[in-house]
Amino acid sequence: MSLKTEISFRLNGRAVSVTIPVTMKTLTMLREVLGMTGTKYACGEGECGACTIRLDGRTVNSCLMYAVDCDGRELVTIEGLKTENALHPMQQSFVDHGAIQCGFCMPGMIMQADYLAQNNPELSCEDLRRGLEGNVCRCTGYTKVLDAVTAVVEARR
Amino acid sequence: MSDVQNYLSPHRLDDAVKAMAGGDTTVLCGGTDLSPQTDSGLREYAGTLMNIRRIEGLSGIDLIDGQIRIGALVTVTGIGNSQLLDELAPVLVEAADQFASDQIRNAASLGGNICNASPAGDMIIPLLVLDAVVELSSWRQGTVHTRQVSLDEFFTAPGKTVRQENELLTAVIFDQPAESFVAHFRKSGPRPALEIATVSVGIGGRLENGSLSGVRVAMGAVAPTPLRARSVEATLEGKTLDAETIRAAAVDAGEQATPIDDVRASAWYRRHLVCVFTEEVLNDVLEN
Numbered sequence: 367m368s369l370k371t372e373i374s375f376r377l378n379g380r381a382v383s384v385t386i387p388v389t390m391k392t393l394t395m396l397r398e399v400l401g402m403t404g405t406k407y408a409c410g411e412g413e414c415g416a417c418t419i420r421l422d423g424r425t426v427n428s429c430l431m432y433a434v435d436c437d438g439r440e441l442v443t444i445e446g447l448k449t450e451n452a453l454h455p456m457q458q459s460f461v462d463h464g465a466i467q468c469g470f471c472m473p474g475m476i477m478q479a480d481y482l483a484q485n486n487p488e489l490s491c492e493d494l495r496r497g498l499e500g501n502v503c504r505c506t507g508y509t510k511v512l513d514a515v516t517a518v519v520e521a522r523r
Numbered sequence: 524m525s526d527v528q529n530y531l532s533p534h535r536l537d538d539a540v541k542a543m544a545g546g547d548t549t550v551l552c553g554g555t556d557l558s559p560q561t562d563s564g565l566r567e568y569a570g571t572l573m574n575i576r577r578i579e580g581l582s583g584i585d586l587i588d589g590q591i592r593i594g595a596l597v598t599v600t601g602i603g604n605s606q607l608l609d610e611l612a613p614v615l616v617e618a619a620d621q622f623a624s625d626q627i628r629n630a631a632s633l634g635g636n637i638c639n640a641s642p643a644g645d646m647i648i649p650l651l652v653l654d655a656v657v658e659l660s661s662w663r664q665g666t667v668h669t670r671q672v673s674l675d676e677f678f679t680a681p682g683k684t685v686r687q688e689n690e691l692l693t694a695v696i697f698d699q700p701a702e703s704f705v706a707h708f709r710k711s712g713p714r715p716a717l718e719i720a721t722v723s724v725g726i727g728g729r730l731e732n733g734s735l736s737g738v739r740v741a742m743g744a745v746a747p748t749p750l751r752a753r754s755v756e757a758t759l760e761g762k763t764l765d766a767e768t769i770r771a772a773a774v775d776a777g778e779q780a781t782p783i784d785d786v787r788a789s790a791w792y793r794r795h796l797v798c799v800f801t802e803e804v805l806n807d808v809l810e811n
């Protein structure tokens with residue numbers, strides 16, 4: 367039996383306490399313990415960004431992050447972006463621009479895009495391309511993704 | 524499989540090093556190396572898993588009495604965003620900018636990059652150029668004992684260092700570079716950023732009247748450990764940085780490299796890149 371420990375943190379604004387094995391990754395905890403399957407597992411090695419979440423405001427790969435390290439922190443996942451009745455503006459822009467195909471990369475892509483747009487109101491196309499380097503999409507070819515994010519950045523100016 | 528029997532997340536350095544006194548501890552920081560290594564079975568957990576990210580006092584970047592001190596927990600993002608480093612040691616910011624992806628940079632720590640001891644570690648090369656030392660802390664005779672080891676002498680083999688099992692890397696320290704000090708870093712991988720370096724080169728020195736002195740040359744992924752290329756340093760020392768000197772240094776750098784063939788690149792190609800990068804980095808230094 368692997369050693370377990372109890373941790374408490376905030377997830378999408380709610381307080382959560384959960385007992386997990388000490389070597390479990392945050393992604394596994396989200397999907398398999400908490401049933402929050404919005405965040406996706408693809409490579410499991412930090413290469414693709416499908417598992418991107420926010421931790422204390424900054425994006426990280428949840429497949430690499432140990433769940434124990436969530437203790438006392440603030441997490442936001444793709445489920446935390448939308449409000450009661452409406453999609454988040456970044457989600458809506460992806461829909462409006464036809465930037466989503468199979469959609470598997472999109473939770474991570476949108477989390478990272480939202481992070482970039484929020485942190486840099488002057489986000490240029492070059493900044494955006496660099497900022498999305500850790501997010502791989504096998505369908506869209508990225509052009510419409512860039513259009514979708516750029517539209518949000520411009521609307522906020 | 525995990526046979527961890529004990530999990531700790533100390534807030535104080537003395538508690539952390541006390542817990543490490545008996546060895547048998549796996550240190551966890553950002554987890555970006557530890558996760559893939561344990562998931563793939565490359566590495567087993569020790570009896571105690573210790574998360575060091577809550578330890579206070581190891582997250583600063585400070586200038587103290589002419590020395591720059593970077594805490595082990597500082598992330599690559601923290602290095603990239605540091606105004607102090609941008610002013611005093613911009614080669615570190617330059618290297619941080621070429622490191623992995625945003626998400627990895629947000630998690631990856633300086634201490635983890637050094638202790639993982641990859642010959643390709645991207646923070647290591649600029650720190651060798653800055654002639655840094657690492658501070659190792661342990662519990663001895665009822666108190667926290669620290670010793671400093673030159674980064675140049677820290678690595679012994681891929682993944683291996685002189686750090687003892689009971690020691691925690693707590694900081695990296697280097698002298699504030701002279702006003703005329705210029706340094707640059709360049710790396711390559713098949714993908715521009717999100718890639719372990721195929722090879723990397725860092726070069727620095729005091730640039731006065733077109734010639735370099737106090738030259739330091741470091742190369743990554745061309746030998747079992749990150750490498751200080753002393754003979755290239757000698758080739759450059761005190762010479763006017765003209766095309767001929769730069770060419771000679773590039774050829775010498777290629778000869779110093781003892782790279783391997785692997786999935787990322789052949790040894791021949793790596794050696795070729797070392798020559799090209801040495802030339803490019805020296806031209807960058809000259810332009811500064």
Ligand SMILES: Cc1cc2nc3c(=O)[nH]c(=O)nc-3n(C[C@H](O)[C@H](O)[C@H](O)COP(=O)(O)OP(=O)(O)OC[C@H]3O[C@@H](n4cnc5c(N)ncnc54)[C@H](O)[C@@H]3O)c2cc1C
Nearest residue numbers: 412552553554555556557623631632634635636638645692
């Ligand atoms: C997709 C991907 C891309 C990457 N790209 C790059 C890249 O471009 N350049 C690069 O250099 N690296 C890269 N890496 C490797 C890794 O991100 C870095 O080496 C990182 O700095 C490790 O820091 P960490 O805090 O995540 O370390 P951890 O994984 O927590 O620890 C790494 C090792 O160091 C030990 N350790 C950590 N801190 C200490 C300490 N203070 N004292 C003693 N021991 C300690 C741990 O026990 C472990 O053995 C990449 C990794 C991934 C997954």
Ligand code: FES
Nearest residue numbers: 408409410415429
């Ligand atoms: S699943 Fe985490 S980066 Fe690919």
Ligand code: FES
Nearest residue numbers: 468469503504505
């Ligand atoms: S939409 Fe299919 S992977 Fe991106």
